[in-house]
Amino acid sequence: xxxxxxxxxxxxxxxxxxxxxxxxxxxxxxxxxxxxxxxxxxxxxxxxxxxxxxxxxxxxxxxxxxxxxxxxxxxxxxxxxxxxxxxxxxxxxxxxxxxxxxxxxxxxxxxxxxxxxxxxxxxxxxxxxxxxxxxxxxxxxxxxxxxxxxxxxxxxxxxxxxxxxxxxxxxxxxxxxxxxxxxxxxxxxxxxxxxxxxxxxxxxxxxxxxxxxxxxxxxxxxxxxxxxxxxxxxxxxxxxxxxxxxxxxxxxxxxxxxxxxxxxxxxxxxxxxxxxxxxxxxxxxxxxxxxxxxxxxxxxxxxxxxxxxxxxxxxxxxxxxxxxxxxxxxxxxxxxxxxxxxxxxxxxxxxxxxxxxxxxxxxxxxxxxxxxxxxxx
Amino acid sequence: xxxxxxxxxxxxxxxxxxxxxxxxxxxxxxxxxxxxxxxxxxxxxxxxxxxxxxxxxxxxxxxxxxxxxxxxxxxxxxxxxxxxxxxxxxxxxxxxxxxxxxxxxxxxxxxxxxxxxxxxxxxxxxx
Numbered sequence: 001x002x003x004x005x006x007x008x009x010x011x012x013x014x015x016x017x018x019x020x021x022x023x024x025x026x027x028x029x030x031x032x033x034x035x036x037x038x039x040x041x042x043x044x045x046x047x048x049x050x051x052x053x054x055x056x057x058x059x060x061x062x063x064x065x066x067x068x069x070x071x072x073x074x075x076x077x078x079x080x081x082x083x084x085x086x087x088x089x090x091x092x093x094x095x096x097x098x099x100x101x102x103x104x105x106x107x108x109x110x111x112x113x114x115x116x117x118x119x120x121x122x123x124x125x126x127x128x129x130x131x132x133x134x135x136x137x138x139x140x141x142x143x144x145x146x147x148x149x150x151x152x153x154x155x156x157x158x159x160x161x162x163x164x165x166x167x168x169x170x171x172x173x174x175x176x177x178x179x180x181x182x183x184x185x186x187x188x189x190x191x192x193x194x195x196x197x198x199x200x201x202x203x204x205x206x207x208x209x210x211x212x213x214x215x216x217x218x219x220x221x222x223x224x225x226x227x228x229x230x231x232x233x234x235x236x237x238x239x240x241x242x243x244x245x246x247x248x249x250x251x252x253x254x255x256x257x258x259x260x261x262x263x264x265x266x267x268x269x270x271x272x273x274x275x276x277x278x279x280x281x282x283x284x285x286x287x288x289x290x291x292x293x294x295x296x297x298x299x300x301x302x303x304x305x306x307x308x309x310x311x312x313x314x315x316x317x318x319x320x321x322x323x324x325x326x327x328x329x330x331x332x333x334x335x336x337x338x339x340x341x342x343x344x345x346x347x348x349x350x351x352x353x354x355x356x357x358x359x360x361x362x363x364x365x366x367x368x369x370x371x372x373x374x375x376x377x
Numbered sequence: 378x379x380x381x382x383x384x385x386x387x388x389x390x391x392x393x394x395x396x397x398x399x400x401x402x403x404x405x406x407x408x409x410x411x412x413x414x415x416x417x418x419x420x421x422x423x424x425x426x427x428x429x430x431x432x433x434x435x436x437x438x439x440x441x442x443x444x445x446x447x448x449x450x451x452x453x454x455x456x457x458x459x460x461x462x463x464x465x466x467x468x469x470x471x472x473x474x475x476x477x478x479x480x481x482x483x484x485x486x487x488x489x490x491x492x493x494x495x496x497x498x499x500x501x502x503x504x
Contacts, residue, residue, distance in 0.1 A: 169434055172463030173389045176486035180395035183489055187402060211486060322445075329480075332441055 003057060003128050008035035011124065012059035014047045014077075015040065015089065016066055020112060024060060024089075027117035028124070044068035044076060051081045058085040058124050058131075061106070063097065070097070071104055078105040085131035087123055107131050151243050154275060161343060164217045171214055178207045226269035226354050233298050233310055233375065234259045236270050240277035241296070247282065252291035259298045266308055266375045268355055273373075276348045276359070280312045280371045283344070286335065287316025287369065301374065308375045315368040319361060327361055380407045381500060384424055386417045386443060387432035387461065392485075396430075399489050406496075414438040418446050421453050428499055432485075433462045444480070457499040461485045 003009070011028055015021040021040050028036050039054060041047035044067050047059070059081075063073055077086060088101045088109040098109035107127035110120065182204045189196060237259060248255055284294050292315035301307035319327060326332045328349045333342035345359075352359040358374040383406045387393050390412055397408040411420040414435045421429065429447065433440035440460060447453045463485040483495050 169463045172485055173392050176463070177389065177391040177395050179486045180392070180399050180489070184395060184398045184402065326441065329441070 002132065003125065005125050008032050008037065009058060009124060009128075010037045010054065010056045011039070012047060012050055012056045012084075013038065013040045014044070014059060014065065015062045016042045017062070020062070020089070024120070027120050031117045031121040042066070044073060047077065048080055051084070056081070056084050058087060058128050060087045060089050060110075062089050063101070071101065074101055074105050083131070083135065085127040087127045107134075147242055154243065154278060161347075165343060168214050168218055172211065175207050175211050178203060182207070226272060228267045228269050230265045231268050231270050232263055232265050233268070233273065233308060234263055236268070236273040236277060237296055237298060237310060239270070240274045240281060243274070243278055244281045244285070247285050248294070251285055251288065253285060253288060254293045256293060256295045258295060260300065263298050263308060264300065264377045266377055268375065272351045276351050276373065277310070277312070279344050279348050283371070284312055284314035284316060284369070287314050287318070292316065306377050308377060310373040312371045313364060313368060318363040318367065318369050324361070380405060381427040382406070382424060383408045383428050383430060383496065384411060384421055384426035385409070385430045386411045386414055387430070388412050388414065388435045389432070400493075403493060405493075414440070414443050417443045418450060418453065421447060421456070422450070426456060428496055429456055429458045430461050431458050433460055457481070457502065459483055459495055459499055
């Protein structure tokens with residue numbers, strides 16, 4: 001909760017000098033006209049106990065306590081109460097130490113004897129606000145890290161898919177040669193020597209084993225089951241945009257979001273839907289090498305009350321008429337030379353089928369293509 | 378029963394040689410191999426097969442493009458095409474192969490029985 005100037009504060013004063021302690025209490029109470037909640041502790045142990053029992057907005061901290069000195073005191077307190085703002089109270093000879101405390105978790109430092117009630121109170125409010133902003137920044141940072149991890153995960157899966165397809169092709173062809181060769185010899189070689197049959201059995205078993213490994217690899221890279229939860233598809237849209245936005249910047253592509261604010265929830269595997277959307281968005285990016293506009297919409301189907309739609313429109317070159325019927329076929333790609341395997345839309349279609357939904361692509365009259373995903377409510 | 382002519386279009390020389398030996402040993406087929414997909418239409422016109430086994434990923438001209446070229450030729454357009462691919466899983470096409478986007482797919486490697494079954498099924502459909 002954001003604290004406004006002049007709101008009553010919950011303050012913990014950690015100070016072993018009784019005179020300094022009394023001055024601090026008096027200043028805070030006077031400035032807040034007795035409305036603030038103030039507790040005092042002489043030792044770090046007493047402070048930690050109080051932090052267990054009460055919630056505080058801010059604490060003032062003397063760094064020379066009987067049971068804890070210097071920077072370690074700040075570290076212990078931060079660990080115990082990560083949300084509470086810290087204002088360090090130092091002697092006048094400790095300027096450098098004061099500045100150092102800011103880099104290890106304190107929000108401000110005050111030099112004893114150099115402040116009055118007014119400046120002390122200002123310092124407490126500013127420290128609380130600084131702490132709030134620091135935490136906001138921290139959680140944003142965590143969010144970025146999380147998004148980055150997901151992006152790495154998706155790229156990894158795509159890489160595994162590409163690798164698996166490539167390895168499958170390169171390895172299965174020679175395996176097929178071995179298996180068909182052995183099969184032929186089985187029917188043709190007549191020998192009383194048992195070792196000949198043993199050799200052929202061993203060759204066949206080894207080739208079949210290798211083939212099973214390839215199959216496992218392909219299985220791993222394909223999707224065959226979903227983890228469905230009730231979701232708002234706008235969240236999936238936003239996630240997919242955050243995963244692709246650097247491509248938009250690179251290509252000077254503008255993205256327009258037209259997301260329905262009262263979209264009914266649907267049962268979906270959000271990560272899979274994000275995978276489909278990332279695929280569609282990247283296709284749109286590839287279709288517009290010179291930049292342009294992508295419009296992404298979420299809406300209730302005007303023609304079917306029980307259906308939610310997501311549409312991705314681009315201003316690219318569209319889909320050649322002769323390819324429209326083949327675009328979902330496995331291994332069909334117009335970008336083989338750029339490393340396309342032709343499994344992207346095939347996998348998207350599989351994912352949508354697993355959702356009992358649909359995926360449709362068409363050219364728009366005004367130019368470019370429209371991809372539509374349908375989900376049953 | 379007369380033998381059926383099967384044209385195999387696949388760039389893998391070792392595999393096609395084994396495939397020819399195995400299919401011909403059944404006594405049901407006469408097999409011709411074309412390892413260069415760019416010659417596919419020409420070879421098909423000369424051989425006039427009953428069925429074509431077509432690899433997908435090949436240098437120069439890929440399987441789907443070969444299929445389009447065959448389809449565009451009035452003399453070849455009715456010949457059934459079975460795609461052979463190493464990039465798909467048996468479980469996706471089923472043990473007996475399957476139809477995806479109007480085409481019949483067989484995983485490579487499949488047992489000879491599966492392959493023969495797919496060939497026969499497509500030959501029956503032709504009749």
